[in-house]
Amino acid sequence: MAISEDSESLFAAAAASSVIQSGSSVRRRPSAISAVATVEDESSSEEPVPVRDSGSDVDDSVSSEQHVSPATANREKNQVHDISATKFAYRPSAPAHRRVKESPLSSDNIFRHHAGLFNLCIVVLVAVNSRLIIENLMKYGWLIRTGFWFSSKSLRDWPLFMCCLSLAIFPFAAFVVEKLVQQKCISEPVVVLHIFISTAAVVYPVLVILRTDSAFPSGVTLMLFACIVWLKLVSYAHTNYDMRELTKSIEKGEALPNTLNMDYSYDVSFKSLAYFMIAPTLCYQPRYPRSPSIRKGWVLRQLVKLIIFTGVMGFIIEQYINPIVQNSQHPLKGNLLYAIERVLKLSVPNLYVWLCMFYCFFHLWLNILAELLRFGDREFYKDWWNAKTFEEYWRMWNMPVHKWMIRHLYFPCLRNGIPKGVAILIAFLVSALFHELCIAVPCHIFKLWAFGGIMFQVPLILITNYLQNKFRNSMVGNMIFWFIFSILGQPMAVLLYYHDLMNRKSKLDQS
Structure with a gap:
């Protein structure tokens, strides 16, 4: 006898059996019993003999087939067959464990059964941030200036x-x-x-x-x-x-x-x-490659999103980041615990701003520009948030720069006999120089914080690659990436440049 492989059918059959044994009629809808509790006789083609319960109306429905239509008789026979299958499935000797299965919260299954947990995270995130918004408004009041976007001082630029x-x-x-x-x-x-x-x-x-x-x-x-x-x-x-x-x-x-x-x-x-x-x-x-036409309505919707998220970035910077930074000390000169507390407090709003910046520039703005120019290849980024190593992150988060590096720097180095490791080091060196220029020059400060941060990615690539090879199919590298890049690295850089900039301004005022 072959039993259905799905273990859930055992529970459905057991429930159906309890209903039948309580004296209910088998004249009801041919529903889940016949769908989930089918039994096939592999040794004989004859129909199995139904087991009759005294007091049931099975005898009346089966013994008087000459008084009902053939279709009704066939349905009655199938229902009796289902009763037999149900009783067999509910026997103590029927196996309850038939397949290898993982728990829903196991590492391999958590992302396939995450809808409820994801909703919980959203609810908790909304609740926590709502409290932070109320606390910030109670402590600092409304900090958004009227001339945040444009003022007369902007004319000096x-x-x-x-x-x-x-x-x-x-x-x-x-x-x-x-x-x-x-x-x-x-x-x-x-x-x-x-x-x-x-x-x-x-x-x-x-x-x-x-x-x-x-x-x-x-x-x-x-x-x-x-x-x-x-x-x-x-x-x-x-x-x-x-x-x-x-x-x-x-x-x-x-x-x-x-x-x-x-x-x-x-x-x-x-x-x-x-x-x-x-x-x-x-x-x-x-x-x-060119797209066939310009979707004007789509462009308008993306422009609205761009305005909204740009405003969100400005609000977070003015209302949250500025007070935290202004009430902090130089992270390398003050109390260590106080510096850690400031970095952790700054990490959340800084992460929000960085994610909004990525969404505004790499998704909204570049797609708007591509749509207006009918530019076909719009792979401006990949799923970098799933990167398990720093090497994967740098390959996926900024595809225009990555393609440029591969095409005009990395492969030309390899064709000229430069080893792969040295070619990667050269690519990071060029990237570090441009990061330093984009931050240090506007600040009028050359402390090489941005340069050092980019070059520090090289040993992190080696570490996360080693961990990924050692612990395969794990997210250890992804956790390290999020912690170092978002929780530690960016807030630390913001504090370093802010205090160096304030020290420079104080020296200029004294002179």
């Missing part, structure tokens, strides 16, 4: 705005160089000219910021634009150089593989450069 507009000169200069090379007005190598143009695109904004007393957000914005222009100019020059080499190989009659559907035609077009400079990518190519 007009040199930075003019510098940002003038950055368009450098892509145009790179286009002129490439056009002259295509027309063979100048000969190879032109790498010196491109190095001069790209370097000037970064040095010029640095000098403007250092010579003006501008606000920190304005300086950060200008440096981000300058770094993006530098990365795009490098990609433009490197890609055109490679396309010229491929064109020379074709002219020599060499066969080139077309496994990647590459377009080997070398053409310097100002239209393609202009599209590349405003497209949400750092890797140049003459043509990109």
